[in-house]
Amino acid sequence: MSNLRRAAHKRLALNSFPITTSQSFPALWNVHYVNLAKSPVVNTNMKWLPAHLELSLSDSELSCLKALDRSKLATITSLKAMISRMLSDVFHIGQPPHLILLRLSPNSGYACNVLVLFLECLRLDLSAHTVVADASVLALTPAVLEIQAGQQLLDLMEPSSEAMKFEINDAETTAWWQLLPVLAERCRTWTHTSSCKYSNDASESLQEEQNSNQDSPLCGCGSGQDILPSLLQSDWKDVAPYTTRIALSPLFAMAYLESIGSSARDKSFGLDVDTDDVPSGDVCRVCGGRGKPKIMSCSVCYKVKYCSRACQKGDWKRHKVECRKGLAKGNF
Ligand SMILES: [Zn+2]
Ligand SMILES: [Zn+2]
Ligand SMILES: [Zn+2]
Structure with a gap:
């Protein structure tokens, strides 16, 4: 061997x-x-x-x-x-x-x-x-x-x-x-x-x-x-x-051990999937940009990140719903 x-x-x-x-x-x-x-x-x-x-x-x-x-x-x-x-x-x-x-x-x-x-x-x-x-x-x-x-x-x-x-x-x-x-x-x-x-x-x-x-x-x-x-x-x-x-067959994860499917749920809520929920993922959820000059978080929930006021403003109509309900990524 x-x-x-x-x-x-x-x-x-x-x-x-x-x-x-x-x-x-x-x-x-x-x-x-x-x-x-x-x-x-x-x-x-x-x-x-x-x-x-x-x-x-x-x-x-x-x-x-x-x-x-x-x-x-x-x-x-x-x-x-x-x-x-x-x-x-x-x-x-x-x-x-x-x-x-x-x-x-x-x-x-x-x-x-x-x-x-x-x-x-x-x-x-x-x-x-x-x-x-x-x-x-x-x-x-x-x-x-x-x-x-x-x-x-x-x-x-x-x-x-x-x-x-x-x-x-x-x-x-x-x-x-x-x-x-x-x-x-x-x-x-x-x-x-x-x-x-x-x-x-x-x-x-x-x-x-x-x-x-x-x-x-x-x-x-x-x-x-x-x-x-x-x-x-x-x-x-x-x-x-x-x-x-x-x-x-597909081999399934066990829901009692790990959380499963938050991105699928995001899709069913009609939300964009934030694909970068890992530590390296400090990018704007709107444009994927790295921050102009610094990445910022939503000041209410701190769960979503934006590169600029412009991107945050553009996203607010959508985000305010999940923000209020605490549905943004990280809270599942
Ligand atoms: Zn045999
Ligand atoms: Zn942006
Ligand atoms: Zn928020």
């Missing part, structure tokens, strides 16, 4: 998505099961979808995303932001199955460099009041790369391609490696074989480092089972036998 990977493990500290094996039966701890076939398909142009996805991030996570370098983000935050972006954008690129490529960190120590996600459609997860992408995952292993379609998928990592792609760091690689078996398990319609690593060595967690030389994060029992219909119709049908069905 490389030092970098060790560091990634340390940074992740705990596996966020544990699977246990009880009597050779894999059980999920913190992700619920979904029946994809019975979940209705959602039109991905629905107006509520971007707002819904934004609620997967808490206010503090959103401000970190705006203020911090990606390498400094908590792994779970960048994972959530990545999934939220995937689900909001990918359905508008190309035809189903919509492609997402993840280039794993070269230091991760896994014998596979690229994971491909095929997204067929978005479905309603009625029990959880959210959406779930009906998808499958393919690891571009040496065996897959011997197939022409596998090579063509790898070529899509080129900067010139239109495909949605992410270069992920060490910690994010570990997180995806842990998450993917969970996403497969939660919508499993097939049975694990007797030689499956879940049943083989129940005492060892599936997701632990002894598996780090594996070329796929998944056990393989689900490969080629329950193939996405659109994949079989596509240019990538030759790699279909290597794919495993997954149910990819």
Whole structure:
């Protein structure tokens, strides 16, 4: 195990998505099961979808995303932001199955460099009041790369391609490696074989480092089972036998731990969203300016900032409502 990977493990500290094996039966701890076939398909142009996805991030996570370098983000935050972006954008690129490529960190120590996600459609997860992408995952292993379609998928990592792609760091690689078996398990319609690593060595967690030389994060029992219909119709049908069905959902923040959605509420009040509610955000809420010469606050609530009297005056008609009600940012 490389030092970098060790560091990634340390940074992740705990596996966020544990699977246990009880009597050779894999059980999920913190992700619920979904029946994809019975979940209705959602039109991905629905107006509520971007707002819904934004609620997967808490206010503090959103401000970190705006203020911090990606390498400094908590792994779970960048994972959530990545999934939220995937689900909001990918359905508008190309035809189903919509492609997402993840280039794993070269230091991760896994014998596979690229994971491909095929997204067929978005479905309603009625029990959880959210959406779930009906998808499958393919690891571009040496065996897959011997197939022409596998090579063509790898070529899509080129900067010139239109495909949605992410270069992920060490910690994010570990997180995806842990998450993917969970996403497969939660919508499993097939049975694990007797030689499956879940049943083989129940005492060892599936997701632990002894598996780090594996070329796929998944056990393989689900490969080629329950193939996405659109994949079989596509240019990538030759790699279909290597794919495993997954149910990819946004990962939500917990409202009892962190405040969520004040920017979404601002929008519904018809207010401009002050995107700079982090310490670096001492800019005018009207023009974004830095102060002429000094940034000033509203003298009633002290919660909003202006560069000049002119900007404050222009904003007053709107601000006086939230100012009086104490609704300006910072009071949620
Ligand atoms: Zn298995
Ligand atoms: Zn201004
Ligand atoms: Zn005020």
